[in-house]
Amino acid sequence: MENKRLKVAVLGCGSVGSQVVRLLMEQADDLTARVGAPVELVGVAVRRLDAQRDVDVPAELLTTDAAGLVARDDVDPVIEVIGGIEPARSLILSALGNGASVVTANKALLAEDGPTLFEAAAKAERDLYYEAAVAGAIPILRPLRESLAGDKVTRVLGIVNGTTNFIPDKMDSSGAGFSEALEEARTRATPRPTRPPTSRASTRRPRPRSGASLAFHSRVTASDVYREGISEVTAADVQSARDMDSVVKLLAICELRDDQWPCACTPR
Numbered sequence: 001m002e003n004k005r006l007k008v009a010v011l012g013c014g015s016v017g018s019q020v021v022r023l024l025m026e027q028a029d030d031l032t033a034r035v036g037a038p039v040e041l042v043g044v045a046v047r048r049l050d051a052q053r054d055v056d057v058p059a060e061l062l063t064t065d066a067a068g069l070v071a072r073d074d075v076d077p078v079i080e081v082i083g084g085i086e087p088a089r090s091l092i093l094s095a096l097g098n099g100a101s102v103v104t105a106n107k108a109l110l111a112e113d114g115p116t117l118f119e120a121a122a123k124a125e126r127d128l129y130y131e132a133a134v135a136g137a138i139p140i141l142r143p144l145r146e147s148l149a150g151d152k153v154t155r156v157l158g159i160v161n162g163t164t165n166f167i168p169d170k171m172d173s174s175g176a177g178f179s180e181a182l183e184e185a186r187t188r189a190t191p192r193p194t195r196p197p198t199s200r201a202s203t204r205r206p207r208p209r210s211g212a213s214l215a216f217h218s219r220v221t222a223s224d225v226y227r228e229g230i231s232e233v234t235a236a237d238v239q240s241a242r243d244m245d246s247v248v249k250l251l252a253i254c255e256l257r258d259d260q261w262p263c264a265c266t267p268r
């Protein structure tokens with residue numbers, strides 16, 4: 001007997017969504033084999049039907065009615081790659097309420113209102129995956145959530161933003177000053193950032209907080225995070241680090257001190 005067909009709806013077809021759609025169309029057979037059930041793209045919600053796209057989406061799959069798409073009772077899962085707070089939040093909540101699991105890459109929304117989404121997913125008994133929004137290329141959330149769930153994790157640290165990592169790296173390799181490296185980072189970033197990718201780019205996003213929340217079984221909010229950026233780092237600082245056989249990096253660090261175990265944070 002054929003397993004239940006996965007009817008995938010994708011919300012958004014921009015930089016990320018177009019590649020998700022492309023993979024879903026090009027690798028449908030491979031995905032079907034790996035998932036163990038037929039995977040079918042059934043709709044792609046966009047703002048403009050006539051926009052140029054990096055992928056040829058069959059016209060019958062494109063719609064501007066994202067709310068109608070997530071309300072369909074045969075759609076599951078829903079992939080949200082619109083970005084921003086609204087309508088992404090309402091669409092995700094609606095999808096979960098209608099019984100679909102959701103995958104989102106929405107850093108801004110997770111940072112702004114992650115707990116509302118997690119609670120809705122728990123209440124609906126549906127999955128909410130957001131691995132791509134937190135250190136996307138590094139599988140960190142699932143190991144924290146599942147493999148290490150019974151362990152006492154005391155420290156999580158890492159480079160969590162490619163653009164902010166590029167800047168000190170460029171300063172180190174070329175001797176460039178901060179402004180020069182920032183300008184090149186801006187030119188290379190996709191999409192072009194609308195504000196300087198300095199300290200806050202890392203700390204506003206959900207990555208350090210998601211890591212801390214999962215590692216310490218707690219809810220860590222933006223106000224719990226101490227922020228210090230790289231905008232004051234000079235070429236001379238980078239050279240001084242070099243002289244000590246070191247490099248300057250912007251790290252997100254969450255650490256549980258001995259006097260805070262069992263964790264004193266707000267339980268999830």
Ligand SMILES: NC(=O)c1ccc[n+]([C@@H]2O[C@H](COP(=O)([O-])OP(=O)(O)OC[C@H]3O[C@@H](n4cnc5c(N)ncnc54)[C@H](OP(=O)(O)O)[C@@H]3O)[C@@H](O)[C@H]2O)c1
Pocket residue numbers: 011012013014015016017045046047048049051064066080081082083084087105106107108132133136190191
């Ligand atoms: N870009 C990256 O490198 C990257 C990396 C990791 C995570 N992300 C996250 O991925 C998400 C998407 O980013 P992106 O760069 O792909 O954004 P994007 O290029 O701006 O694409 C946004 C898409 O959403 C559609 N859209 C906007 N409002 C809509 C609405 N009301 N109803 C239906 N569709 C709507 C747009 O439609 P039109 O095309 O018709 O305008 C567009 O296709 C964001 O949450 C971002 O943080 C991005």
